[in-house]
Amino acid sequence: MISTAFLAGCKLDITELWRMDGHQSTLLTAGPVAAEQKQVFMVTVWVTLVIFILVGSTLAYAMIKFRARTAEEEHAEPPPQGHGNPLVELSLIAASVGALVIIAVPTLRAIWYTYDVPVEQKDNVYEVNATGYQWWFRFEYPTEQATVKGAQKMPLVAANELVVPAGRPVRVNLRTADVIHSFWIPKLAGKVDMIPNRANFLWLKADEPGYYWGQCAEYCGDSHAVMRFRVVALPQKEFYEWLDQQTKPAREVAAQTAANDQPKAQFASWKGKTPDEFRQNEYGFSSEQLNVSPLEAWRGQQFPDKNEDPALVAQGRKLFGAKTCIACHTVRGHEGAGVTGPDLTHVGARTTIAAGLLENNPEQLRRWLHNPAAVKPGNKMAKGFIDNNIKLTAEDEIALVAYLESLK
Amino acid sequence: MDALAKPALLTKEEKAAAKPRLLAHPTAKTGLMSWLTTVDHKRIGFLYGFFALCFFLVGGFEALLIRTQLMVPNNNVLTAQQYNTMFTMHGTTMIFLAIMPMSAAFFNFIMPLQIGARDVAFPRLNAFSLWTFVAGAIILNIGWFLPTATHGAPDGGWFGYAPLTSRNFIPKHSIDYWVMGLQLLGVASIAASLNFIVTIINLRAPGMTMMRLPVFTWMTLVTSFLIVLSFPAITIALVELMMDRQFGTNFFEVSNGGMPILWQHLFWVFGHPEVYILILPAMGVISEILPTFSRKPLFGYPIVVFSGACIGFLGFGVWSHHMFTTGMGTVATAAFAMATMAIAVPTGVKIFNWIGTIWGGHIQLRTPMMFALGFVWMFMIGGLSGVMHSAAPADAQQQDSYFVIAHFHYVLIGGSLFALLAGIHYWFPLMFGRKVSEFWGKLSFWVIFVGFNVTFFPMHFLGLNGMPRRTFTYDSNMGWNTANFVSTMGAYVLGIGVFIYFAVMVYTYLKGERVGGDVWDGRTLEWSLPNPVPEYNYRVIPTVHARDAWWYEKHHQEEIKKEQSEHAKAEEAHGGIHMPFQSIWPLVTSLGVLIGAIGISALDSNPAPGIHIKLATTLIGGAVMFLGVYFWSLEGNEGYHIHLDENGNVVEGEHDHH
Secondary structure, X not given: OHHHHHHHHXXXXXXXXXXXXXXXXXXXXXXXXXXXXXXXXXXHHHHHHHHHHHHHHHHHHHHHHOEOOOHHHHHOOOOOOOOOOHHHHHHHHHHHHHHHHHHHHHHHHHHHHHHOOOHHHHHHOEEEEEEEEOOEEEEEEEEEEEEEEOOEEEEEEEEOEEEEEOOOOEEEEEEEOOOOEEEEEOOOEEEEEEOOOOOEEEEEOOOOOEEEEEEEOOOOOOOHHHOXXXXXXXXXXXXXXXXXXXXXXOOOOOHHHHHOOOOHHHHHOOOOXXXXXXXXXXXXXXXXXXXXOHHHHHHHOOOOOOOOOHHHHHHHHHHHHHOOHHXXXXXXXXXXXXXXXXXXXXXXXXXXXXXXXXXXXXXXXXXXXXXXXXXXXXXXHHHHHHHOOOOOOHHHHHHHHHHHHHOO | OHXXXXXXXXXXXXXXXXXXXXXXXXXXXXXXXXXXXXXXXXXXXXXXXXXXXXXXXXXXXXXXXXXXXXXXXXXXXXXXXXXXXXXXXXXXXXXXXXXXXXXXXXXXXXXXXXXXXXXXXXXXXXXXXXXXXXXXXXXXXXHHHOOOOOOOOOOOOOOOOOOOOOOOOOOOOHHHHHHHHHHHHHHHHHHHHHHHHHHHHHOOOOOOOHHHOOHHHHHHHHHHHHHXXXXXXXXXXXXXXXXXXXXXXXXXXXXXXXXXXXXXXXXXXXXXXXXXXXXXXXXXXHHHHXXXXXXXXOOOHHHHHHHHHHHXXXXXXXXXXXXXXXXXXXXXHHHHHHHHHHHXXXXXXXXXXXXXXXXXXXXXXXXXXXXXHHHHHHHHHHHHHHHHHHOHHHHHHHOOEHHHHHHHHHHHHHHHHHHHHHHHHHHHHHHHOEEOOHHHHHHHHHHHHHHHHHHXXXXXXXXXXXXXXXXXXXXXXXXXXXXXHHHHHHHHHHHHHHHHHXXXXXXXXXXXXXXXXXOXXXXXXXXXXXXXXXXXXXXXXXXXXXXXXXXXHHOOHHHHHHHHHHHHHHHHXXXXXXXXXXOOHHHHXXXXXXXXXXXXXXXXXXXXXXXXXXXXXXXXXXXXXXXXXXXXXXXXXXXXXXXXXXXXOXXXXXXXXX
């Protein structure tokens, strides 16, 4: 621990303290709701700063001016024993009330503005449902019908990455499947809680296409800290292309080669870290691209890997059933139809897994499959492994990784 | 006091000798039994302080573990579960087992002295409050010593939001200990507060009108009312949660129509007044120290008192500002935002008056004054960031982020704790007849002051940069590394400062410089007493002529001396100084409560193996409790008289039973 502290100490960037331009900055806003909230905040900052300077300098002056510095001063006749001055008191009270009115007016305006989509934009609103689970988010697009098989349809469901049209107001209906969670994308909108038996909602709008970090903001049990998500705002046209792709059933990979059940050759060629090489709690992103140009990284994630091995994918698909993954996960068009875990129909096209915690690449995915409890303590998948006595060999893990990554 | 000395209460006196041994009054004046059976408000106050400081160190250690885990991103010192337990217990410990009992220590020790009383109104109830507080503290912490898988220390947050705390999500008994622990602390706090209210209303010395009460006593009164009115809300919530967990009711059980939001309302109807329960005593302490070390009366006494009471009232109307993000709708949000802004006015008024107090005074920068001025600065920062939260739209970003953590630590450490540390320094000579060295006192102040600011000021930036609270880990790419590292370093400095502070206290207690009474040239009545304060406090109940009663006496000595000798004669004619008997029964009652509560906490809704032992424990605890109450009432509220000679020496001793 000491050595890691030392290493981090070397890399500390002191300007980070006041730049406040992180991925979840509340000051570097990207939409009107967060901007309005920031504006109210800035009013409070200026008003309280002025008060602090006025009151603070008076206090500092009094402390310096009236300080007894010598023994004689301390033992001098006591000062006049005055009990106060009503005029001073009343005018200070009036001044405080005045200062609060300056804060109250923009506060009231913003309470109404940030609450719901403005009337004039109501026609243009796009609606999605977000549901909190311990510890991930389910996103449902109630207006989009996704194909299961043939003519069988269901509303489009995704997980942990909410894709919305940029420049359009989005109303997010907030629900929870278990405990209280809170839905927070600092750059787009302040948080609103997901509370059982309550039909909460929030609205947001991304001014520009972009990739935004979000996180659960209400303590919800063991892994609350790693319950994260992303919001991807796309240009209108790209958004509809994405919907077209997402509403299709899961991708089929050259089924004819699936006869080969023993893809041993692939095992030797595993590139990247094996699960045991990861430290507990280790940072889950292998490349810098998601930090530097996240939207481009997200776009790149939409295309199948050219080097995928159909045999391995077929093997993984079989294991997905054999290892009872299907009991909790849905892969539309394939075997899975469970609903307690995230929908995996197009999991390969997401930039992250495990609720925004790990980069979606083979080594991180394998790390997750190998021991979910080490990544996200207390989660249901880890419990399911134990309850159903599921054991994955290294070959199983690699095949499952290949299958899941093929689900673009 | 007159009421206690009336012969009507003392009619059974001859029967004392004939009582069976079980009911013989304990008389030990030294040793363990004297502490276990004490009903002396000063000893009880000391014990409250002692336990509070022990738990303060425990809570501080938990905080250092939290900061160590967060020192660097993706750290591994604590597991997720250990971390969650730490922040749950850090909050619960600091609020209920450190700051509140520390305030209670001062209420007990100082308040009766300030109003010229010889004890609180119900001395044995006072002992019961103390021991029940200890019982609650034991239950809260018992999980540390039990298996983690099935018991463990509480990990549902100090706020215990349903439905996370229901059996479905946390089946372990950790939450049951938390529920019962808080329940007992509530009983202790309510009993103590009723005692203080009755004491302040009824036992004031002649001439001590309400508008002459020292401000600390006023704040004791307001705080006591807040406790009596707010704790029932959390008591109800905890009973409901206990019924859900132990007996399968459905108050918060969603699948059967329960309403988790109900918990939040009940919790914060308690929780927000609780904030003022933590800060008002501190404001009282500051309102004593600033005048003393400025050698001037408090500026605008009536307004300071009125604003304190006003904060108390308004404190009940702002609870939902803890719930701005729960989707209350526009009107409710607006109403609570406006009410919260309104409460800033009486709070600001206090700061103006404190500045008015030192203005034109002769400021003596002694250690208590350093902490008091530090309080004013830090509380001002915490108060202003509080105003920022009252703007509900801004709060939507700040709620549950590190910005909030920064805010309330400025109020609770920079506010409450600084004031309590100032109070310890201030009243230490009165309590122990010794004075802390100025050098070491000031050194500890500066280390604490710097450490505190380095720890918590960066958290404002962390919060604005989007770091949520109650998270055991964070990624290194979020821009939170520097602030967290700096904050952790600050926490270590703060820890060192607190260590210096307490090491110096212990040293002073054992070997410090001895001082006489009234070491600071005080203004209120407690400084008229010699130290150590005799167990009967006042040889003659003082007559109060002015607001700063002792200051007046010092400047009108002739008049006071004459008056006191007359009153002494009158009191002797009444039968001497009336003192309450010591009693073991409050302790026995609390012990019964403790045993029963442990039994209830261990109950399962399904008769599991061990149900008989658990039920038996509960019933035995109940039996012991009833036994304690029974003998408590049987021994009656009797006392004895002390007679003093001209020089204040006890003449007839303690055998004069009544």
